[in-house]
Amino acid sequence: MNMYMTFGTPEFLHKFTEEHPNETMIQLQGDDTTLLLHETEGSTVFSQPRKYEIFDQTGTLTNNGFFVFNNIPVSEEGRPVFEHRFKNRAGLIEEEPGFVAIRILRPLDSDTYVVLTQWEDEESFKNWQTSQSYNKAHAKRGTSEGIDHQKSIFPRQSFVTKYVGQTEQ
DSSP: OEEEEEEEOHHHHHHHHHHOTTSEEEEEEOSSOEEEEEEESSOOSOSSOEEEEEEEEESOOOSSSEEEEEEEEOOGGGHHHHHHHHHTOOOGGGGSTTEEEEEEEEESSSSEEEEEEEESSHHHHHHHHTSHHHHHHTTTTTSTTSGGGOGGGOSSOOEEEEEEEOOOO
16 A cells, blocks of 8 residues: 655645545645645555555544654664564554554655554544553653664654644635
8 A cells, every 4th residue: 555645735735636536535734734645555646746655554544633744764774673663563552532543654755754643633642642552652762772762773853743634625
């Protein structure tokens, strides 16, 4: 399964969803940008997208809710270690109230992985961040056992972007 992303104005991106009603496309609005996701087994209709392979997923993405993208640059030699961690994750996030879906995206044209989670609303996401599940999933962070301790894996700082689903234009 593949995930493609492109940016543009809300009106321009909405045309893609109208022109391709049988494709899984989700339009998201951020603070200062609009993003269109295209999840498909095949190729995309976007001319210059960011390209990813989905290597782990749970749930079905929908057009509404709160979306969090954890963008994590990973060095070439760090990819196997990073992917192993996610393939062997506890899966506790899926049990959290308000959780909708997760996609772990392997970049096909950059070094930045994306951990995309969808929540019913921002409050559900914030509740997860203060939950025991979150603490357990991140228990080794900042310790000698944590993946973040292996500095050669991460060439740059990770960053988070947040969006809300756009069900209507």
